[in-house]
Amino acid sequence: MERGRSVIVKICLLVLALRWFWFGDAFAQSALQQERAAYRDxxxxxxxxxxxEHGIPASITLAQGMLESGNGKSRLAVEGNNHFGIKCHSDWKGKRMYHDDDQRGECFRVYKNAGQSFEDHSAFLRGSRRYAFLFDLRPTDYKEWAYGLKQAGYATDPRYAERLIAIIEEEELWKLDSGIKVEVPSPRALELPQRMEGKALLEAKLGGEHKVFVRNRVEYIVVEPHDTYASLSRAMEMMQWELQRYNELPTRDLPPAGTILYIQPKRRKAAFGEQTHVVEAGETLYSISQRYAMKSASLRKKNHIAAGEEVVPGQVLYLRKEAPKQE
Structure with a gap:
C-alpha cells in the first residue's frame, strides 16, 4: 500500500515538474517576444x-541590432549606446569602453545615443569594399543579405545568417522592407567610370587617343605615356596651372600614365549615393579625394581632420555630410 502511494506521489511530482518547465519555457518565450517587440517599436x-538613405534592408538592421545588443539590454547597448558591437579602430577618438568578446578586454565605441550607433553601422557597411556586393542584391531579399553578411565575415558565429533570418521571420520584420523606395545605387556601380556624352569634339581635339569620362559630374581623362602638360594644354585650350589647380598637384611634373586627371574643378561633396568611405591600407586623404572628385580641403573639413593629419586604415570618412563630432 505504502509502495503504491509512493509511486503516485512520484508521478504527481513529475507531472508538476513538467508543467513548471513548460510554463517556465512559455513565460521565457513570451518575455523574449515582448523584448523584441519593444525594440522594434x-x-x-x-x-x-x-x-x-543607404539601401540596407530595415529588417536586417533591426535583426542585427536585436541579436548583437540582446534587444537593447546588453552592457554595450546600455552603457555605450553600441547596438551593433562595433569595435574601436585606430582612428576612433571618441569615448570607449572595454568588454570581453572574441578576446578579453576588447575596445568598443561609445556613442552619445542609439541613433549614432545606427548611422555608424550603416556607414560601415556602405563604405567597406568587402560588403559592396551586398548592395547589388534586392533590398527586400533579407535572406541573401543575411547569408552575404556571414560570407563577408561580419560575425564568427557559424549560424549567424540563420539566426538573423529566424528573428526576421518570427517577428515579421520583413514587412518593414515593403514600400520603401531605395534610390541609392550600388557602391560598385558608382566606382565604374562612365563615358561622358557629347564630348566627341574634345576627344577629337585630343587626337582621338583620350576618352573623356565623368565622375561626380566632373570631366576627366586618363594620362597616357606620351602626354605632357604642353600637349594637353594645347589640345584642351587650358593653362597648365588650371590642370594643376583642378587636381591639387603640388609639383609641376605631370602625374604618371594611368592617373586620373580632372579637367574641371572638383566638387565639395561626393556624388549622390556615395555617403561614406572606409579607408584601406595605402590610401591617403588626397587619393580618396581624387577617387570621388572631391576637393581634399572639403573632405578634410567634413571629417574634422586637422591640417597635416593623415587618414588611417579602418577610418570611416563622410563624403556628403559632416561627420559626427567625437568627444
Missing part, C-alpha cells in the same frame, strides 16, 4: 531611414 524608424 523603439528603433524601427531608425532602420527604415537607413534603408532609404
Amino acid at each position: 523603439t528603433y524601427k524608424n531608425f532602420a527604415i531611414a537607413k534603408m532609404h
Whole structure:
C-alpha cells in the first residue's frame, strides 16, 4: 500500500515538474517576444531611414541590432549606446569602453545615443569594399543579405545568417522592407567610370587617343605615356596651372600614365549615393579625394581632420555630410 502511494506521489511530482518547465519555457518565450517587440517599436524608424538613405534592408538592421545588443539590454547597448558591437579602430577618438568578446578586454565605441550607433553601422557597411556586393542584391531579399553578411565575415558565429533570418521571420520584420523606395545605387556601380556624352569634339581635339569620362559630374581623362602638360594644354585650350589647380598637384611634373586627371574643378561633396568611405591600407586623404572628385580641403573639413593629419586604415570618412563630432 505504502509502495503504491509512493509511486503516485512520484508521478504527481513529475507531472508538476513538467508543467513548471513548460510554463517556465512559455513565460521565457513570451518575455523574449515582448523584448523584441519593444525594440522594434523603439528603433524601427531608425532602420527604415537607413534603408532609404543607404539601401540596407530595415529588417536586417533591426535583426542585427536585436541579436548583437540582446534587444537593447546588453552592457554595450546600455552603457555605450553600441547596438551593433562595433569595435574601436585606430582612428576612433571618441569615448570607449572595454568588454570581453572574441578576446578579453576588447575596445568598443561609445556613442552619445542609439541613433549614432545606427548611422555608424550603416556607414560601415556602405563604405567597406568587402560588403559592396551586398548592395547589388534586392533590398527586400533579407535572406541573401543575411547569408552575404556571414560570407563577408561580419560575425564568427557559424549560424549567424540563420539566426538573423529566424528573428526576421518570427517577428515579421520583413514587412518593414515593403514600400520603401531605395534610390541609392550600388557602391560598385558608382566606382565604374562612365563615358561622358557629347564630348566627341574634345576627344577629337585630343587626337582621338583620350576618352573623356565623368565622375561626380566632373570631366576627366586618363594620362597616357606620351602626354605632357604642353600637349594637353594645347589640345584642351587650358593653362597648365588650371590642370594643376583642378587636381591639387603640388609639383609641376605631370602625374604618371594611368592617373586620373580632372579637367574641371572638383566638387565639395561626393556624388549622390556615395555617403561614406572606409579607408584601406595605402590610401591617403588626397587619393580618396581624387577617387570621388572631391576637393581634399572639403573632405578634410567634413571629417574634422586637422591640417597635416593623415587618414588611417579602418577610418570611416563622410563624403556628403559632416561627420559626427567625437568627444
